[in-house]
Amino acid sequence: MKSKATGQKSVAQATNTRLDRRTSLALYRQMLVIRRCEEQLARSYQAGFIPGACHTYIGQEAVATGVCAHLRPDDAVFSTHRGHGHALAKGVSVRRVIAELFGKATGCSAGRGGSMHLFAPEVGMMGTSGIVAPCILQATGAGYSFKLLKTDRVGVAFFGDGAVNNGAFHEGLNMAAVWELPTLFVCENNMYATEVPFASATRNQDVASRAAVYGLPGVAVDGNDVIAVYKAAGEAISRARAGGGPTLIECKTYRTRPHAEGMRDAGYRTVEEIEAWKARDPIPHFRAHVMATGMASEDECDQIDAEVKTLIEDGLQFAMDSPWPDPATALDHVYSTGK
Amino acid sequence: MRELTFTAAAHEGLAEEMASDPTIFVVGEGIGRRGGNFNTTTGLYDLYGPERLRDTPICERGFVGLCVGAAMTGTRPVVDFMFIDFILDAMGELINQAAKMQYMSSGRLKMPLVLRGCIGVGGASATHHSGSYASIFVHLPGFRVVIPTTPYDAKGLLKTSIRSDDPVLFLEHKSLLNTKGPVPEGEYTVPFGQASVCRQGTDVTVVAIALMVKKTLEVCEQLVQEGISVEVIDPRTVAPLDIDTIIESVHKTGRLLIVDETFAPCAIGAEVAAQVMDRAFDDLDAPVRRLNGVQTPVPYSAPLEAAVVPQPPAIAQAIRDVVAE
CATH class of the missing domain: 3.40.50.920 (Rossmann fold)
Structure with a gap:
């Protein structure tokens, strides 16, 4: 085995790491696109335009942004039910995400999927999922393909703390490690599996430490610090591309909205806890960092904010104007041959 | 015409397909150097090595889920369950993932996944090694279910199964494995949906x-x-x-x-x-x-x-x- 189990490292304090201006502004813009898109989806849900589930990613934007910044369109991302952010960060347009949640023909899954089944394989978005944990195995399988095909592509699984007590986590990490597959496992530990506190679901709440059990590197980072995520993911993805095998990254973060829009968000966490995490919002923190380090002025940041606002408005209008799918196509694509 | 056993004919079909398509790989328990409990892969490890003849841990859900991801990303996995009863540990990966992936992706992803294993009552195999389960999969949209009964069909249908872009259950009755029948030397396949x-x-x-x-x-x-x-x-x-x-x-x-x-x-x-x-x-x-x-x-x-x-x-x-x- 080339890769070595390094076990858990301390939570990275990476905000001091300097990124270049272009990268910094791209990260800021991407986080903001996710945030504003999610806010719009929440409003659209309340207005009755989204008929099904809508799990927002608000509060966790730094994770998808920091990881996907290193990915190419031919790398494969496998996501969860809370996957709008992953789809956007992987390159699916705002238009196609909003249109999909509206159930329109122009949605990224042509109206077949909704929030929990966002597909855009043309940019390496291999699906969000309504089932917790299979993405771990599928990303392992992508790693298997990419190794067999002798490419430097990588498979990436995003999943929550709810997935790490599932057998797929154990089986996937074990296989990825023993076969040294180019796979990145990104655990977004937001402390609740739906509404079940992580502390009541497992004795060992240190997810990153579990990597050592399977013999792969594991690292924990502040998931609300986009630079920390960016740096850890960069190292892991470079290692995977070079044949060094898989890595587990635990991103400690928090969702500040309910599990899903329209759900009661009480009885399992306190208002104080939510407010404390809102104070650690990754986007204003990073914005302040960008300005404090002189990489961009407030005017430049405002300019990005305005561009993102326009982008979301355009996406919403596109979704509103788009046609419904033709009911005659309901049977299409069950089989590869059409029937 | 020469006669082969059911097992030898199916083996020939797999070997021919693996020779012509380097994206095909087989996973299962003991299908590597050992050649498979039912001799499904005998000799192939020496030709293609561990990446294409992958001995797995005993984690059916895990390696089926892995193969679903592989099938989505450019390779063509063949899962050799040995006894098809073992597929039951992987039902979520199959029914919720493999069978629905093409539909959910509006046809942009394909699912070239073969799921083969022995079925059937006989030989005092007892209840965890005697099931068939075909009807469960016939009920669900997305699967192909193949049950050959002659050596000729075993070879021709296995080749069609491997070339299919849909998930295929390829079910081999234990009591037929050693039966012999005519199998031509040349290339042929047997189409799906033809009794x-x-x-x-x-x-x-x-x-x-x-x-x-x-x-x-x-x-x-x-x-x-x-x-x-x-x-x-x-x-x-x-x-x-x-x-x-x-x-x-x-x-x-x-x-x-x-x-x-x-x-x-x-x-x-x-x-x-x-x-x-x-x-x-x-x-x-x-x-x-x-x-x-x-x-x-x-x-x-x-x-x-x-x-x-x-x-x-x-x-x-x-x-x-x-x-x-």
Whole structure:
């Protein structure tokens, strides 16, 4: 085995790491696109335009942004039910995400999927999922393909703390490690599996430490610090591309909205806890960092904010104007041959 | 023409496909250097090595989920379950993921995944090594379900299964593995959805599944002496099902019996009966009948085991009963 189990490292304090201006502004813009898109989806849900589930990613934007910044369109991302952010960060347009949640023909899954089944394989978005944990195995399988095909592509699984007590986590990490597959496992530990506190679901709440059990590197980072995520993911993805095998990254973060829009968000966490995490919002923190380090002025940041606002408005209008799918196509694509 | 066993013919099909397509790989327990519990991969490890003949940990859910992801990203996995009973640990990955992926991605992803394993009651295999489960998968959109009964079909259908972009269950009855039959030297495939009329007859149509094809054919000569001419149809693939061939036969005979060693409720026989009554009710001279195994876990001891699946005398009697109605 080339890769070595390094076990858990301390939570990275990476905000001091300097990124270049272009990268910094791209990260800021991407986080903001996710945030504003999610806010719009929440409003659209309340207005009755989204008929099904809508799990927002608000509060966790730094994770998808920091990881996907290193990915190419031919790398494969496998996501969860809370996957709008992953789809956007992987390159699916705002238009196609909003249109999909509206159930329109122009949605990224042509109206077949909704929030929990966002597909855009043309940019390496291999699906969000309504089932917790299979993405771990599928990303392992992508790693298997990419190794067999002798490419430097990588498979990436995003999943929550709810997935790490599932057998797929154990089986996937074990296989990825023993076969040294180019796979990145990104655990977004937001402390609740739906509404079940992580502390009541497992004795060992240190997810990153579990990597050592399977013999792969594991690292924990502040998931609300986009630079920390960016740096850890960069190292892991470079290692995977070079044949060094898989890595587990635990991103400690928090969702500040309910599990899903329209759900009661009480009885399992306190208002104080939510407010404390809102104070650690990754986007204003990073914005302040960008300005404090002189990489961009407030005017430049405002300019990005305005561009993102326009982008979301355009996406919403596109979704509103788009046609419904033709009911005659309901049977299409069950089989590869059409029937 | 040369004769091969069912196992050797299927092996040849796999070996030919692996030689022509480097994206095919096999996973399973003991399918590497050992060559498979049922000799499904003998010698292939030496040709293609561990990446294409991958011995796995015992984690069916895990390696099936891995293969789903692999099939989405440019390779063509063949899962060798050894005993198909082991597939049950992977049902979520198959039903929620593999079977729905093409649909959910509006056809942009393909799912070239073969799921092969031995089925069937026999050899005191007991209940965790004797199941079939075909009907479960026939019920669900997205799967192809293939049940060959001759060496010729085993090879030709396995090649078609490997080339298919859909998830395919390829089910091999344990009691057929050592049976021999003609297999041509040259390249051929057998298409999905094309039943085989194994024996022509005029008085009654018997649709038989898996080992029941062989057992039904064994009693046909005796029935001829009793004045009963039996037409035997082997669907070969039950999803898709070649109902046209069955209806054509019923049009001629007016009588239909379906023989399947698996349980009757919600199963292949029920589906065939319903479709025939939908489309050929006026051709029927008697009610459609089914002869199935007993709906029970499979017992171990020989006399108990024999009691839960249709045996040739029971098949012969069921045919006589349909003809007498």
